[in-house]
Amino acid sequence: MTPSAPLLLTRHALPEFGTHVLSAQWREPRIGIVHLGIGNFHRAHQALYTEEAMLAAGGDWGICGVTLQGDVSKRDALMAQQGLYGVVERGAQGEKVTIARALLEVLAMPHDHEILFARLTDPLVKIVSLTVTEKGYCRDSRTGDVDLEDTLVAHDLAHPETPRSVPGILVAALRRRRANPFTVLSCDNLAHNGAALRQAVCSFARQLDPELGDWIAKEVAFPSTMVDRIVPATTDSERESVVRALGYRDAAPVPCEPFRQWVIEDHFPAGRPAWETAGAQLVDDVTPFELAKLRMLNGTHSTLAYLSMLAGFETIDAAISDPDMHRLIYTMMTDEIAPTLTVPGSLDVLAYRDALLARYANPALKHRCAQIAMDGSQKIPPRLLGTIAARIAQGQPFARLALAVAAWMMFLRGHADDGIRFEIKDPLASRLQALAASAHGEPDALLAALLPVREIFPAELAAHPGLRSALHDALQTLAKGARGAIAAYAG
Known part of the structure; x- marks a missing residue:
């Protein structure tokens, strides 16, 4: 008789995971962070810091992750697991598998445009964070302003209500959030990432409405960060590790090293998770x-x-x-x-x-x-x-x-x-x-x-x-x- 395949990860099975969760004490939060660019790095870094911060100090900082590549496979894989995934940490002391829980929803652009903007305009969402790489900022490398020759930017300037680029999405959302703007938090591997993103976003906004661009520059916080953790691409090895450790199947595990670091400019007018309780360094200048x-x-x-x-x-x-x-x-x-x-x-x-x-x-x-x-x-x-x-x-x-x-x-x-x-x-x-x-x-x-x-x-x-x-x-x-x-x- 052929043995049945392992069941897929599900939140109903969380009580079975024992030491493979950060704490048995867990209250399902509401979504307070939208993260653009739901790749491996974010899931092995900021998402874990955020879960640990909620465990230590509470708060509704659940994450809505967004893939911007037009490919729904990651969305579908993670949502089939109700946002759960395994973090497979490997170092000199061996291997540790942790099931991460802070990711509550995954969207894929442009397919989920209406749902995304419902999230972005929700007052409960106080932070929009990003790991989209520098090219996702659509910057002109010579000036730092938005690249007007970029095809996504050109589309968004012509169709500002159905944006596809990061600057276009942020500006469209902030236009609707003028009464209570969210903080825009870059976690990309880029020097002065907050300032770089602010310049790209403001220059895009000024192409549509100079007054809107000036308001964003004055009223919206773009703190800079420094992030560090080696997070390779996922292989079948990580999928096998989760099955070995838990007896459950995971279509989207993430490998990483034990080391991690997060230095954050502490400027969050709308509030933030207590990331310092998870080891992040909150500083005046990163x-x-x-x-x-x-x-x-x-x-x-x-x-x-x-x-x-x-x-x-x-x-x-x-x-x-x-x-x-x-x-x-x-x-x-x-x-x-x-x-x-x-x-x-x-x-x-x-x-x-x-x-x-x-x-x-x-x-x-x-x-x-x-x-x-x-x-x-x-x-x-x-x-x-x-x-x-x-x-x-x-x-x-x-x-x-x-x-x-x-x-x-x-x-x-x-x-x-x-x-x-x-x-x-x-x-x-x-x-x-x-x-x-x-x-x-x-x-x-x-x-x-x-x-x-x-x-x-x-x-x-x-x-x-x-x-x-x-x-x-x-x-x-x-x-x-x-x-x-x-x-x-x-x-």
């Missing part, structure tokens, strides 16, 4: 924290990703276990990145370095380098070029940082040193690949083709002879093989 993370973690993550794509390392833990790579990243953080940071006394930069190296070495995560290598045109400027500019201003060398940028340039050829091909996933992919192909494998030609791309390289920085020289040397070394370059620059 800038020192976000800059440390951007340069130390994100910068070295990208370095690892692009060098690994060339050298043939598939995952971050495999890459950092190579002695030369480990030494390269250690020295890069110690000698080139840390000296550019001014941090509060509560942040020990060198201890932070050591914690990052330990996190990278976590063998349980299998964080794929190809995933980190996506969207390089948007990641390279803040993660690496900003640090290079700081080193130039200090009159200090930046050879390892230049190697990272050069590795990204070589990555655009679309193949590893051994000839294995890979896909370039980037908003500028076709243009960048065409430029890389025009170089015909010549390092100097590659440099000449890519430095004029102003969306990535500011004119003044691109013209700096020190940058050109450092990139030239790095490209020449990489042309002989990435593994040799890693060893040469490990120093």
Whole structure:
């Protein structure tokens, strides 16, 4: 007789989950947060902080998650489970499965337009948070204003009542919430994310109604945040983990590391969950924290990703276990990145370095380098070029940082040193690949083709002879093989 398949997760089964929930004491809240971009990161990070805050201090902060991709599969999978899903935390101490409960509803745009706007105009909703990546802000990279050439933006300006873009959705909702505006909380991996989102939203609003744009700029809070947790893509392994732990089937589990961090600018006129009870840091200014993370973690993550794509390392833990790579990243953080940071006394930069190296070495995560290598045109400027500019201003060398940028340039050829091909996933992919192909494998030609791309390289920085020289040397070394370059620059 064939055994029956495990039952799907359901809230009726919560009493059976024992230690696999954060607490047996749980009151179903009403929805107080709408989150745009219901991906793995939010579900392993902010949603857990919010559940823990409600357990500690109460409040109606249930989450309505929204996918903006037009694909209903995630909505349907999560709603079939009544918003439940497993968080599979893996580290040196083993594996832990926790069933998260703060997500109460999932919507898919544009299919659920009316339901979404009913939520957004509900006075109980006091926060609209986002993890949509920088490209979801539809910003002009040169000015920071909304990109008027973006197809979604053009649609929303012509049809403001049926918006599809993030700025369009927020402006349409805020127009209806002038008596009691919600707080807009960016949780994206972007420097000054609150200010960046405010500028995009206000510039969009002014295209429709200058007075509305001015009101949003004055009256709506856009606090900045710094978020951190490594959250890889879901695989069948996580689904199997939930079945093993609970005996129930989960179509949408999330893998993550044990470490997490959330630093939040404490500006919430309409109220907020007591996130500090869950370990979040509420501060007046997140800038020192976000800059440390951007340069130390994100910068070295990208370095690892692009060098690994060339050298043939598939995952971050495999890459950092190579002695030369480990030494390269250690020295890069110690000698080139840390000296550019001014941090509060509560942040020990060198201890932070050591914690990052330990996190990278976590063998349980299998964080794929190809995933980190996506969207390089948007990641390279803040993660690496900003640090290079700081080193130039200090009159200090930046050879390892230049190697990272050069590795990204070589990555655009679309193949590893051994000839294995890979896909370039980037908003500028076709243009960048065409430029890389025009170089015909010549390092100097590659440099000449890519430095004029102003969306990535500011004119003044691109013209700096020190940058050109450092990139030239790095490209020449990489042309002989990435593994040799890693060893040469490990120093």
